[in-house]
Amino acid sequence: xxxRMNQPIESRGPLKTMFMVTSxxxxxxxxxxxxxxxxxxxxxxxxxxxxxxxxGPLGEEMEHEIPTFHHLLGGKYDLxxxxxLIELFRLREIDAVVTVGAGDKMFWGRLCAWLAGVPVIASxxxxxxxxxxxxxxxxxxxxxxxxxxxxxxxxxxxxxDVEGFPPEKVTVIPNGIDTxxxxxxxEARTKIRQELNIGEEVAVCGIVAALRPEKDHALFLRxxxxxxxxxxxxxxxxxxxxPERASIEALRSELGLDDCVTLTGSRxxxxxxxxxxxxxxxxxxxxxxxxxxxxxxSAGLPVVxxxxxxxxDAIDDSVNGILVEASNLEQTADGLTTLMEGAPRRSExxxxxxxxxxxxxxxETMVAGYQDLISGIYRQKxxxxxxxxxxxxxxHVFVPQPSKIKAP
Numbered sequence: 001x002x003x004r005m006n007q008p009i010e011s012r013g014p015l016k017t018m019f020m021v022t023s024x025x026x027x028x029x030x031x032x033x034x035x036x037x038x039x040x041x042x043x044x045x046x047x048x049x050x051x052x053x054x055x056g057p058l059g060e061e062m063e064h065e066i067p068t069f070h071h072l073l074g075g076k077y078d079l080x081x082x083x084x085l086i087e088l089f090r091l092r093e094i095d096a097v098v099t100v101g102a103g104d105k106m107f108w109g110r111l112c113a114w115l116a117g118v119p120v121i122a123s124x125x126x127x128x129x130x131x132x133x134x135x136x137x138x139x140x141x142x143x144x145x146x147x148x149x150x151x152x153x154x155x156x157x158x159x160x161d162v163e164g165f166p167p168e169k170v171t172v173i174p175n176g177i178d179t180x181x182x183x184x185x186x187e188a189r190t191k192i193r194q195e196l197n198i199g200e201e202v203a204v205c206g207i208v209a210a211l212r213p214e215k216d217h218a219l220f221l222r223x224x225x226x227x228x229x230x231x232x233x234x235x236x237x238x239x240x241x242x243p244e245r246a247s248i249e250a251l252r253s254e255l256g257l258d259d260c261v262t263l264t265g266s267r268x269x270x271x272x273x274x275x276x277x278x279x280x281x282x283x284x285x286x287x288x289x290x291x292x293x294x295x296x297x298s299a300g301l302p303v304v305x306x307x308x309x310x311x312x313d314a315i316d317d318s319v320n321g322i323l324v325e326a327s328n329l330e331q332t333a334d335g336l337t338t339l340m341e342g343a344p345r346r347s348e349x350x351x352x353x354x355x356x357x358x359x360x361x362x363x364e365t366m367v368a369g370y371q372d373l374i375s376g377i378y379r380q381k382x383x384x385x386x387x388x389x390x391x392x393x394x395x396h397v398f399v400p401q402p403s404k405i406k407a408p
Contacts, residue, residue: 014046020109024059026266027210028291029126085112096120124149152289152310176366182298185275192276211242226333274299279339297357302349304335320353
């Protein structure tokens with residue numbers, strides 16, 4: 001491992017922080033990361049983004065705002081990623097690496113950060129189970145990881161009790177959203193409904209989630225079919241894209257829902273799309289603290305969601321949403337029908353949902369949590385190095401940091 005001299009935080013510039021992902025599609029964790037990067041105090045932090053594979057839509061947005069790197073991993077067993085990442089971290093003089101999610105980026109990011117002598121190494125985990133379950137190989141790097149970041153108190157407990165991480169290495173930083181951006185918006189509601197050819201009087205339920213197996217859009221469609229039988233004028237929006245799109249479109253046709261279910265694909269105008277909805281659904285098999293329901297609640301939408309992860313902390317059953325058992329078609333369909341049929345109750349629950357979102361999920365608190373964690377670990381590392389250097393028996397080799405280079 002390469003050693004380096006790190007200046008005390010009080011006498012240096014912003015900490016160069018590299019966030020590592022596989023790609024940046026439109027999804028909950030990715031949206032959170034964009035919001036985090038944009039809100040970091042630029043006097044204290046200089047964020048950068050590394051996508052091991054393609055940039056994705058959100059990565060292309062960030063490319064215009066911060067130094068961004070991509071296509072460093074050619075395949076699952078592409079060992080050339082090691083020298084590439086080590087060189088990247090050294091040339092960019094990275095002070096902190098934060099991997100987002102499990103899998104390849106969690107392993108390669110932490111390993112190469114350690115080999116490059118990066119002072120702060122952390123992993124943010126955004127869900128429980130697949131795709132964020134921690135495999136054996138990733139567990140072997142626990143000793144070189146400064147912190148594992150959970151997104152809610154129950155999730156932090158899960159990381160300790162189930163994933164087996166040392167309690168002293170687990171920190172909880174709750175997900176947060178911009179409640180000033182996600183608001184009820186009559187103008188946007190009219191505009192989006194006109195674009196999608198949906199009448200103003202039609203009750204609309206939506207889901208915003210990457211089209212991946214764990215999000216279980218099939219359950220959403222089957223529930224929509226039952227709701228549509230009871231509420232023939234209802235309409236449903238599926239916002240997002242991903243590998244399951246073809247199978248979702250096929251099931252939509254099989255269930256005879258082509259005329260009442262719209263797949264929008266990836267969109268950057270999520271606040272406006274939410275404003276066009278009357279209620280929201282999440283049908284995931286597992287979650288930690290999904291940002292999509294916080295955004296929907298902030299937009300004044302009551303939510304039907306499963307009792308998984310920290311969702312029961314966010315949703316007060318029958319007050320601002322309806323909780324159901326995960327993968328339960330009957331309960332999901334009944335919950336959606338209750339909201340789609342009852343406009344007065346839906347409106348009252350929506351007001352309660354926004355009030356809860358403003359209290360529960362603050363973007364400012366989330367950003368402060370990351371800033372304090374990264375700077376705190378960096379400060380501890382510098383102080384420990386200075387203390388060790390004062391010991392007469394200690395021998396240290398210091399290697400100057402490379403000169404700055406411009407981002408390509």
